[in-house]
Amino acid sequence: GGDLQVLQFNTEDMKKVEKMAKKYGILYSVLPDCNRKDGLSEVIFHTEAVPRVNMMIQKLKFGKIATFDDYLKNGDEKSLGKLMDFLKKQQGNEKSHTIEGDKVNSAIDGLIEKVGMFAMEKKAISVDQVKENFSINGEQAESVIRQLETIGVLGSKNEDGTHTVMMDKDAFINRVRGYQDLAERMRAVAASKNANLSDVTISKKLIIEENDHAVKTRVPGTWGEEAKYVWLRKENIMEIHGGKTMLTFLDSTKDYKLYDEQNRVVTTQKGTELYTHYDKVESSVRERYEKVQKQQKKTAQKKTVTTKKAR
Numbered sequence: 001g002g003d004l005q006v007l008q009f010n011t012e013d014m015k016k017v018e019k020m021a022k023k024y025g026i027l028y029s030v031l032p033d034c035n036r037k038d039g040l041s042e043v044i045f046h047t048e049a050v051p052r053v054n055m056m057i058q059k060l061k062f063g064k065i066a067t068f069d070d071y072l073k074n075g076d077e078k079s080l081g082k083l084m085d086f087l088k089k090q091q092g093n094e095k096s097h098t099i100e101g102d103k104v105n106s107a108i109d110g111l112i113e114k115v116g117m118f119a120m121e122k123k124a125i126s127v128d129q130v131k132e133n134f135s136i137n138g139e140q141a142e143s144v145i146r147q148l149e150t151i152g153v154l155g156s157k158n159e160d161g162t163h164t165v166m167m168d169k170d171a172f173i174n175r176v177r178g179y180q181d182l183a184e185r186m187r188a189v190a191a192s193k194n195a196n197l198s199d200v201t202i203s204k205k206l207i208i209e210e211n212d213h214a215v216k217t218r219v220p221g222t223w224g225e226e227a228k229y230v231w232l233r234k235e236n237i238m239e240i241h242g243g244k245t246m247l248t249f250l251d252s253t254k255d256y257k258l259y260d261e262q263n264r265v266v267t268t269q270k271g272t273e274l275y276t277h278y279d280k281v282e283s284s285v286r287e288r289y290e291k292v293q294k295q296q297k298k299t300a301q302k303k304t305v306t307t308k309k310a311r
Contacts, residue, residue, distance in 0.1 A: 004044055004047070004067075005045055005046070005047050005049075005050060005066070006042045006044055006045075006065070006066045006067065006070065007053055007057075007063055007064075007065055008042050008063065008065075008066050008071075009041060009042075009062055010040060010041070010062065011033075013062060013063075014041055017043065017060070017063070020059065020060060021043070021045075021056065024049075024052045024055065025197045025249075025251070026045055026052055026053060026056070027045065027046070028043040028045040029044050030043050031043060031044050031071065042066075049197075050065065051199045051249070052199065052249060053065060054238065055236070055237075055238040055247065058238055111134065111136070111144050112144060113173075113176050114134070115134065115144050115145075115148065116148055116153055117172075118130075118133060118134075119148070119153070119154065119165050122165075124158070124163060124164045124165060125145070125163055126161045126162045126163065127141045128161070130144060130145060145163060148163070149163065152167065153165065153166060153167060154166060196252050196253055197252070198250050198252060198271070198275050199247065200250055201246065201247055202217055202246045202248065202278070203244070204243070204244055204245065206220070210234075213233060213234055213235075214231045215231070215232055215237070216230070216259070216263075217229065217232060217246075219258065219274070219277050220278060222277075227260075228258040228259070228260070229258065229259045229260070230259070230274070231257075231259070232246075232248055236249065250274055250275050251271045252270070252271040252272045252275065253270075255270060256268060256269050256270075256271060256274050258274075
């Protein structure tokens with residue numbers, strides 16, 4: 001799964017952020033300032049880039065990651081219209097450092113919960129009420145209403161133009177969370193097909209040599225006389241798992257030099273080919289993670305059922 005994340009930092013540091021984001025290949029877009037009083041600025045980026053953004057924060061020694069919903073909550077209702085207009089203008093712009101058209105849908109997803117909660121209080125809601133209370137245009141308001149209809153929160157339009165709320169608050173929250181999770185997973189898959197950079201984790205046990213600027217690591221899956229090594233720049237590495245593992249990334253379009261034990265170049269490999277050595281490791285990690293997640297989810301559901309029975 002995945003969604004949109006927000007990097008928040010002091011407005012005065014914008015140039016530094018732009019420079020570092022370009023270096024790490026992070027696609028982003030500067031968001032409208034929804035709260036000018038806090039002295040902060042925000043850029044939006046896809047969850048897939050979180051490891052690289054964390055690396056950037058570590059190198060710059062400032063900034064923090066927030067969710068897109070946190071960004072929306074930090075602004076006033078009038079700022080939502082400005083944000084939606086901004087995202088609309090991004091559609092069709094394929095240049096680097098912009099967000100693709102389907103990110104507009106994500107922004108609308110962020111409004112669904114707010115509009116839904118508003119409707120809960122009113123017991124019914126109309127497109128005109130959404131426009132007036134959330135400062136968005138008719139097309140955007142209709143889109144939100146339509147999505148709330150689709151997931152069963154609202155009924156069909158009544159004669160007076162309103163839509164009746166069809167579920168209680170708890171049911172609504174569960175339904176909208178499930179919808180958002182599905183939408184986020186779909187966007188994550190779509191975005192991953194266009195990514196040039198792939199995050200990889202490397203055990204420190206694979207380090208053979210290092211200097212002030214780079215570390216030499218054995219390529220997973222190569223041993224003995226056939227062992228191959230790659231040098232990775234330290235500035236692109238972040239330590240995780242208590243210092244036992246390195247987090248870095250490979251560029252699928254780059255030609256990487258592979259060395260023997262005596263530091264002689266023996267061959268070159270495209271980033272896409274080199275990544276396959278790490279992908280086998282990553283796949284097993286992902287599989288274990290998914291099993292743990294499923295088990296935790298089952299346990300949480302059992303607890304919820306038990307609690308309801310107790311009540």
